[in-house]
Amino acid sequence: MELVRAVYENGVFRPIAPPDLPEHCEVEFVPQVVGAQGEVPSLMDVYETLSARFDSGEHDVAERHNEHQIL
Secondary structure (H helix, E strand, O other): OOOOOEEEEOOEEEEOOOOOOOOOOOOOOOOOOOOOOOOOOOHHHHHHHHHHHHHOOOOOHHHHOOOOOOO
């Protein structure tokens, strides 16, 4: 039996990867939460973040792209 991981959104379970199942087959499962997902940022949140970066005056963001990584 194959383990199928899915995300529940808008009332539908959406598989993370295509399951090896025939089309239109009926399945039965007991949902088990494996990791709580944080709230997904809205498009306005993304625009605000990008705007703040632009307004900072630092335009070469590629120069700092690895800043958060531990070397």
